[in-house]
Amino acid sequence: MKVPVNLHNVKGLEALPPATYPVRIDAVTSKESKTHKPMAEIKMAVTAEGLNNKLFTNVMLDGTADWKWKEIYEATGAPFNESGFDTDDLISAECLVTVDVEIYEGKEKNQIGKFLKI
Numbered sequence: 001m002k003v004p005v006n007l008h009n010v011k012g013l014e015a016l017p018p019a020t021y022p023v024r025i026d027a028v029t030s031k032e033s034k035t036h037k038p039m040a041e042i043k044m045a046v047t048a049e050g051l052n053n054k055l056f057t058n059v060m061l062d063g064t065a066d067w068k069w070k071e072i073y074e075a076t077g078a079p080f081n082e083s084g085f086d087t088d089d090l091i092s093a094e095c096l097v098t099v100d101v102e103i104y105e106g107k108e109k110n111q112i113g114k115f116l117k118i
Contacts, residue, residue, distance in 0.1 A: 013053055015108040018100050022047045022118060023055060025076065025094075028087040030061075037062045040087060042072070047094065055097065057112040068115075075115035094118060 023044040033039050038061040046053040059065050059072070073080045076093035098113035 015101050015110050016046070016051070016053055016055075016099050018098075020096050020098050020116065021051070021055075023095060023097050024092060025090045026054075026092075028090050031058065033058075033060065042090070044097065053110075055099065055110055055112060072115045075117050077117070 024047050025042060025044050027041075027043040029041050029043075031039050031041050039058050040061055042057050042059060044055045044057075046055060059068050069085065070080075072078075072090070072095075073085060075095040076090060078089040078093050079085070096116040096118055098116070100111045100113055101108050102111045103109070
């Protein structure tokens with residue numbers, strides 16, 4: 001398929017300025033940390049009008065970040081109980097996230113702070 005686009009003139013997505021943004025969770029996938037511990041990568045789409053940015057964050061699954069999982073589930077309204085939670089329940093859930101900017105390998109990168117209810 002031939003696409004008539006001059007990619008030399010296309011800019012990459014820039015980091016969002018620090019603020020609070022509405023997001024939709026698009027995917028939660030299992031990963032392993034650099035220290036070989038289980039974690040999940042949460043991929044989100046910013047749903048604010050005029051923005052098409054994607055965000056992601058990693059959350060440990062080894063018990064050290066249970067507070068973060070609780071924050072995420074309370075912000076999205078997804079179900080959880082005494083026996084645990086299912087990350088599939090987060091797919092398509094919406095909430096707010098606070099976003100900061102950090103420098104990583106010389107480039108500005110977004111860092112997710114808190115998950116908040118809409």
